Amino acid sequence: MNWISNYVRPKINSLFSRREVPENLWTKCPECGTMLFHRELAANLNVCTSCDHHMAITPRDRFTALFDTGIFVEVKVPEPITDPLHFRDQKKYPDRLKAAQKSTGAKEAMLVAEGEVGRTPIVAVAQDFSFMAGSMGMYVGNAIVAAAERAVKLKRPLVLFAAAGGARMQEGILSLMQMPRTTVAVQMLREARLPYIVVLTHPTTGGVTASYAMLGDVQIAEPNALICFAGPRVIEQTIREKLPEGFQRAEYLLDHGMLDRVTHRKAMRDELMMILRMLMGMTPAVKGDLPPPGDPSAAVADAN
Amino acid sequence: MNYLDFEKPLAEIEGKAEELRALARANPAMDVAKEAEGLDRKADTLLKDLYKALTPWQKCLVARHPDRPHTKDYIDALFSEYTPLAGDRGFADDHAVMGGLARFNDQPVIVIGHEKGNDTKSRIERNFGMARPEGYRKAVRLMEMADRFRLPVITLIDTPGAYPGKGAEERGQAEAIARSTEKCLEIGVPLISVVIGEGGSGGAVAFATANRIAMLEHSVYSVISPEGCASILWKDADKMREAAEALRLTAQDLQKLGVIDRIVKEPLGGAQRGRKETVEAVGKAIEAMLKELSGKKPDALIKDRRQKFLDMGSKGLAA
Ligand SMILES: [Zn+2]
Numbered sequence: 001m002n003w004i005s006n007y008v009r010p011k012i013n014s015l016f017s018r019r020e021v022p023e024n025l026w027t028k029c030p031e032c033g034t035m036l037f038h039r040e041l042a043a044n045l046n047v048c049t050s051c052d053h054h055m056a057i058t059p060r061d062r063f064t065a066l067f068d069t070g071i072f073v074e075v076k077v078p079e080p081i082t083d084p085l086h087f088r089d090q091k092k093y094p095d096r097l098k099a100a101q102k103s104t105g106a107k108e109a110m111l112v113a114e115g116e117v118g119r120t121p122i123v124a125v126a127q128d129f130s131f132m133a134g135s136m137g138m139y140v141g142n143a144i145v146a147a148a149e150r151a152v153k154l155k156r157p158l159v160l161f162a163a164a165g166g167a168r169m170q171e172g173i174l175s176l177m178q179m180p181r182t183t184v185a186v187q188m189l190r191e192a193r194l195p196y197i198v199v200l201t202h203p204t205t206g207g208v209t210a211s212y213a214m215l216g217d218v219q220i221a222e223p224n225a226l227i228c229f230a231g232p233r234v235i236e237q238t239i240r241e242k243l244p245e246g247f248q249r250a251e252y253l254l255d256h257g258m259l260d261r262v263t264h265r266k267a268m269r270d271e272l273m274m275i276l277r278m279l280m281g282m283t284p285a286v287k288g289d290l291p292p293p294g295d296p297s298a299a300v301a302d303a304n
Numbered sequence: 305m306n307y308l309d310f311e312k313p314l315a316e317i318e319g320k321a322e323e324l325r326a327l328a329r330a331n332p333a334m335d336v337a338k339e340a341e342g343l344d345r346k347a348d349t350l351l352k353d354l355y356k357a358l359t360p361w362q363k364c365l366v367a368r369h370p371d372r373p374h375t376k377d378y379i380d381a382l383f384s385e386y387t388p389l390a391g392d393r394g395f396a397d398d399h400a401v402m403g404g405l406a407r408f409n410d411q412p413v414i415v416i417g418h419e420k421g422n423d424t425k426s427r428i429e430r431n432f433g434m435a436r437p438e439g440y441r442k443a444v445r446l447m448e449m450a451d452r453f454r455l456p457v458i459t460l461i462d463t464p465g466a467y468p469g470k471g472a473e474e475r476g477q478a479e480a481i482a483r484s485t486e487k488c489l490e491i492g493v494p495l496i497s498v499v500i501g502e503g504g505s506g507g508a509v510a511f512a513t514a515n516r517i518a519m520l521e522h523s524v525y526s527v528i529s530p531e532g533c534a535s536i537l538w539k540d541a542d543k544m545r546e547a548a549e550a551l552r553l554t555a556q557d558l559q560k561l562g563v564i565d566r567i568v569k570e571p572l573g574g575a576q577r578g579r580k581e582t583v584e585a586v587g588k589a590i591e592a593m594l595k596e597l598s599g600k601k602p603d604a605l606i607k608d609r610r611q612k613f614l615d616m617g618s619k620g621l622a623a
Contacts, residue, residue, distance in 0.1 A: 032317070084561070084620030085552045089537035138617050145614065167527045168503075169537060172551045174561050174617040176505060181511040183486050184610045207527070209478035210466075210506040215486060228469030229478035238468045248473060252603040258476050 028055055045265050054202060054222045054265055056245060058104070059111035059126035062161060066124065066269055072115035075123065077108075077146045080138030085172045093170040096269035100132045109134045111162070112149060118273040118285040123151040126161035129203075133165030136208050140168075141178035144212055148185035157195035157276050162213040166206020179211035186215045195279040200227050200250070200259070218267070218275055220261045221250035227258075255269075305574070308365045311354065317347045351573045358522060360548035360557075364530055366522040367501045368464075371576035373583050374433075375402050375417030375460045378500065381580075382587040383408055383415055389449075391442060395475060398439030400431045400467070403446045408458065409591060414450040416443050416511060418459030420501070433502075434467035437480035440510050441498070444487045449601070451491040456597075458590055459497045459511040464529065465504035480508045488513035491608055492602025496593045498568070498586055499523045499555070500575075514607050516593040518557035520582065521570040526553035552621075560621055566593070 026035045031053035041048075046055040064070040087093040101107065109131040114123045125133040125147040134140075135286055144160070151158040167175035189196045198216030200209075203226035210229050223228060228248040236243060246252045250262045263271050273285050307315040321343035324336040333536040358366065366372075379386050383406035396463075403416040420433035450457045466477055488511070497531060499513040503525030512525075519525060528536075530548035535541040558564045568589045571578025597605065 024524050073363050080621040081618065084617060085550070087550050089546070089550060090617065093571060127414060141617075146560075169528055169533050169551070171617075172527055173525060173553065173558055173561060176509055177563060177613065177616045179482075180489060180613040181616065183482070183489055184614055187486070187489060187610070200576065207506050210510075211485060212482075214476075214479040215480040227478075228473055229466060229481065230473060233469045235470060235473065239470055242472075247470070256474050258478070293468040 027055075030055070047265050052223065052264075054224065056142065056163065056202070057265075058106070058130065059128050059161070060106075063111065063115070063124060065111050066117055066272075067113070067115035068117065068119065072113040072124075075112040075114055075146055075150050077110070077112055077139065077143045083170075083172070084138065084174055087170040087172065087198050089170075096170065104128065104131045106131050106301045108139040108143070109136075110140045112135050112143050112147045112150070114154065114156070117269060118278070120276050120280070120282065120285065121154065121156045121272050122159055122276065123154065123156050124159045124161070127163045127208075129165075129201075132168065134163045134208075135165055135168035135175070136178050136182075137168035137171040137175045138178070139158040140164075141181045143291045144182045144228050148188045151194055152188050152192045155192070155194065157197065157280060158189055159197045159199065159272055159276075160212065160216070161199045162204045162208055163200055163201045164204055164206070164208040164213075166208060176207065179207050182212035182217065186212055195276055197275065199268065201225050203227070205229070205231055205247075217279070218261075219259045220263050220271070221253065221259050222265055222268075223250055225250045225260055227253055308362070308368065308369065310362050310365070314347055314350050314354065317343050317350065321347065323559070338479050346614075351577075352390065355522075355573055359545065360524075360551070360554050361530060361545040363478070363522050363554050364502075364524050364544075364548055364591070366574045367520075367524045369574065371423065372501055373575055373579045374422060375419040375462060375500070376422075378417070378460055378583055378586060379406065379415060381583045383413075384410075386415070389442075389446060393445065394438070394441060396436075396438045398431075398436050398442060398461070400433050400435040401430050401439035401442055403442055405455075408456075408594070410451075411594075412455050412456045414455050415460070416457065417500075418463040418507070418511075420462060421610055431467055433463045434465060435474045435507055436467050436469065436472040437461065437477050440466075440480035441605045442485040443484050444478070445489045447484075447491050447495075450493050454493055454602075456494040456594060457491065458497065459495070459514065460572055461497055461499040461503045461508045461512050461525070462501035462506045464502055465505045466507035466510075476499060481506045483541055484510035485513050489613070490606065492606055494594060494597035494600070494605060495609065496590060496597070498589065499525050500586065504529065513609070513613065515605060516565050516584075518566045518568055518589045518593065519558065519564050520568050520575060520586070522574050523557055524548075524553045525555075525558055526551050548599040557621075561617065562619060563616060604621055 006060050025038045029048040032051035036049040046057040065071045083093045109128045112125045197216050197218045200221040253259045253264050321340045324340045328334045328336040386406040388404040402419045406415045418433040419430050421427035421430035495514040497512040497517045499519040531541050532546035533547040534543035555567045568585050571581045575582040
């Protein structure tokens with residue numbers, strides 16, 4: 001189910017390894033080749049200022065841009081058992097995990113937070129493609145279950161930003177079992193009549209697409225995001241023909257009835273706010289009506 | 305008999321015994337009985353030794369053996385009045401997925417399963433058991449019907465995986481699998497799955513999100529094929545033996561992990577050497593699992609099923 005990871009990893013790796021070097025303040029757009037100054041790129045939410053290509057963005061950066069005044073409270077995710085299969089390929093799985101933690105500064109491939117978006121209280125969960133291709137294992141499953149439980153407890157909608165190469169092979173069958181597990185989380189939201197909005201980002205593939213990422217009440221994708229079950233290379237090898245331009249990209253899926261909307265990253269916040277407020281029966285949001293900076297101590301308060 | 309690669313020494317011995325007997329048939333004066341029996345005994349011992357300690361990769365090969373009983377064989381032998389119900393009501397009928405009404409021990413049920421086919425023609429027609437979105441949507445339709453009329457659902461799992469094709473992707477393969485898994489979790493009737501051969505990733509879980517899950521002794525169930533895993537993590541598809549080992553995809557490991565509930569024993573030499581006994585053993589397992597769930601209220605069945613999957617994996621191999 002991780003068919004895609006080979007295909008996308010080189011690009012992403014180069015992007016992130018470059019970011020690690022502090023003196024390198026320039027990022028080359030993988031789509032158009034333009035050199036982008038880091039501050040300008042960050043201000044544009046990692047969207048190329050020249051060709052509009054949506055590059056990967058970390059959950060933390062996304063949440064900072066999403067939540068009012070950049071303030072959010074992390075929701076605690078229960079720790080799964082580490083390396084349940086004692087998996088070893090060319091490297092030991094715990095070593096791969098440690099390497100990913102070191103290079104990303106993140107604990108795992110998913111971040112859960114609560115906060116307000118245009119004074120609309122929500123719970124949000126975002127997948128980190130830079131962490132082992134965002135792959136879905138026990139931790140990602142736990143994060144989604146924790147997010148859904150928190151949303152139900154607080155009676156808030158859940159917004160999920162998906163990005164993954166698929167299931168985490170190093171957790172074997174237990175990664176596959178996250179498909180039904182996360183589906184149970186979606187059902188908790190349904191039963192509580194709380195909106196569940198999925199934002200599909202580049203790339204979302206394999207078992208992730210075939211479970212929680214396709215079960216939203218509203219399905220929104222970022223432009224040109226690759227969204228699929230089987231990756232294009234696997235399909236080309238199977239059918240032995242070249243796939244059409246734009247195949248499995250967000251716009252293609254929109255045309256084929258698989259998505260509700262394709263929305264630019266910079267317009268996403270307003271759109272989410274608008275849709276959520278309608279679904280929650282709230283009054284329309286007043287554009288530009290941002291709350292005053294909140295109490296910063298809230299950012300470190302315990303979410304539980 | 306189709307011999308697997310690792311059964312070659314066995315094929316040689318059994319071939320020799322057969323040759324001897326053929327020779328004796330041609331020359332009735334020859335007495336080969338003793339020698340042939342000796343070879344038979346040797347073959348028996350070898351078969352026992354081989355199947356006593358199958359490696360995970362060898363189990364993959366056994367699970368894919370073309371002579372194993374397939375879904376159609378189980379339906380023919382274990383169910384009466386099987387009435388196939390076709391189509392997803394949207395696009396097509398997917399022949400990789402069999403499904404319909406039937407009676408199991410006289411009790412009306414819905415039975416659904418992947419069917420791989422057993423010769424070139426039927427394999428192509430069945431797309432080697434690789435379902436397209438229509439197969440999952442047909443299953444959803446049947447599960448809804450089962451829920452409405454309070455019929456238990458029995459699913460038989462035997463697929464390399466969902467079909468990675470252009471049309472399948474265009475018509476929403478991922479969504480179809482997600483909805484099928486979701487439907488499994490929604491129905492207020494007993495849902496029982498048996499992995500009879502290959503449990504290939506999302507294509508399998510879409511039918512196997514069940515109250516009770518059994519696996520045949522030498523069947524496998526995995527997030528990815530060993531070949532696929534090897535080519536990604538080892539960058540070498542020939543490392544499938546190592547990958548099969550690492551993935552813990554055997555029925556024995558899956559039971560330790562708490563992912564499946566029971567193992568159905570296969571005859572000596574695998575299901576392909578005792579098709580009838582295998583089918584009967586699966587029938588007994590289905591009967592036992594149905595009994596375990598009988599009398600449970602719809603809400604309890606749903607709740608238990610969800611909890612089963614929420615709890616899954618919390619203990620790792622120590623479970
Ligand atoms: Zn660009």
